[in-house]
Amino acid sequence: MGAREDARPPAPTPARVARVRAEAEEIHGPAAVSAALDRMAGAIGRALGDSCPIVLAVMTGGAVPAVRLMRRFDFLHEFDYVHATRYGGATRGGEIEWLARPRLSLRGRSVLIVDDILDEGHTLKAIQGLCRDAGVSALHTAVLTRKLHERCVPGVSADFVGLEVPDRYIFGVGMDYHEYLRQLDGIYALAEHDERE
Numbered sequence: 093m094g095a096r097e098d099a100r101p102p103a104p105t106p107a108r109v110a111r112v113r114a115e116a117e118e119i120h121g122p123a124a125v126s127a128a129l130d131r132m133a134g135a136i137g138r139a140l141g142d143s144c145p146i147v148l149a150v151m152t153g154g155a156v157p158a159v160r161l162m163r164r165f166d167f168l169h170e171f172d173y174v175h176a177t178r179y180g181g182a183t184r185g186g187e188i189e190w191l192a193r194p195r196l197s198l199r200g201r202s203v204l205i206v207d208d209i210l211d212e213g214h215t216l217k218a219i220q221g222l223c224r225d226a227g228v229s230a231l232h233t234a235v236l237t238r239k240l241h242e243r244c245v246p247g248v249s250a251d252f253v254g255l256e257v258p259d260r261y262i263f264g265v266g267m268d269y270h271e272y273l274r275q276l277d278g279i280y281a282l283a284e285h286d287e288r289e
Contacts, residue, residue, distance in 0.1 A: 109272045115248060115283040116263070120255050122277035125226075125236075125265055128254035129157070131216060132234055133164035135252055136204065140232060141167035143202035148194060150219060151175035153208035156266030156274060172196045174222065176215050177198075188218050198226035209257070209264040210235040213248030220248070228255040237279065255279065263288075 104112070122126070124142035144167075149158035151173050162171065175191035192219050203223050208217060216233065241259040257279060263269040264276035273280075 094155060101104065103143075109269065112282065112286055113273060113276075113280075114270055115286070116279055116280035117283065119257055119262065119281050120279040124255065126237065127276060128236070129160050131232075132236075132252045132254050133161050136161070136232075136234060137165060137167055139251070140202060140204060140230075141231065144168045144170070145202040145204045145230075145232075146170045146172055146194075146196055146198065148198075148203055148205050148219075148223070149173040150205060150207040150215070151192065152177075153266040153268065153274065154206050157208055157234075158206040161234065170196060170247075174205075174219055176219055176222075177257070178215050188215060193222070194226070198223055198228050200227060200229050202230040203228045203232070205231070205233045207233070209236050209262065210238045210244070210248070210250050210253070212243050214247035216250075217245050217248045238247050 102253040144274040147158055147162060147169050149155050149171070152175070155173070162169065172194045173192065174194050177189050177191065178187065205216070205219055205223065207216060220231060220233065232252070233250040235250040237257045238250065238253045239259055240256050258281065262279060262281055263273045264279045266274050268274045271284070
């Protein structure tokens with residue numbers, strides 16, 4: 093049997109990425125993102141500040157909001173990550189693929205899952221299940237963005253939400269366009285003609 097067939101589209105050229113970035117619509121600018129992170133950090137501190145939680149970043153997109161949140165925390169916490177993905181650089185989700193599980197023991201601990209976006213919730217549901225199966229004492233979820241639609245997996249939600257975004261392809265602040273543009277301080281949507289491609 094040959095190499096696994098990859099259903100992902102070919103990677104865009106740097107010129108295409110630059111064009112996509114130039115033509116994208118700003119949904120939330122850097123100031124709005126920063127203010128949302130401030131609000132989230134305050135709410136998380138009030139809820140979890142006495143529990144010395146494990147902050148569990150969902151790689152890769154959740155790394156940026158997790159770090160930006162932790163820089164605002166004034167309470168003790170540990171950091172770990174989990175890597176479960178449905179996208180793998182593509183713009184549409186598929187089956188969940190586990191690439192890394194937490195290194196720290198979660199048993200008996202308060203855990204805060206941090207991700208970039210709550211879209212349909214399949215990945216988040218799987219990660220929440222992993223944490224519960226590991227015997228956490230308390231489980232909370234923070235997402236920088238929540239996409240506005242009615243397709244979310246029943247029963248999946250986030251305790252701390254920074255910003256709401258439209259039902260479009262979003263990138264920036266950890267969210268990517270074909271693995272590019274995660275570093276942007278604002279949140280952007282693909283131009284409509286790019287979403288149709």
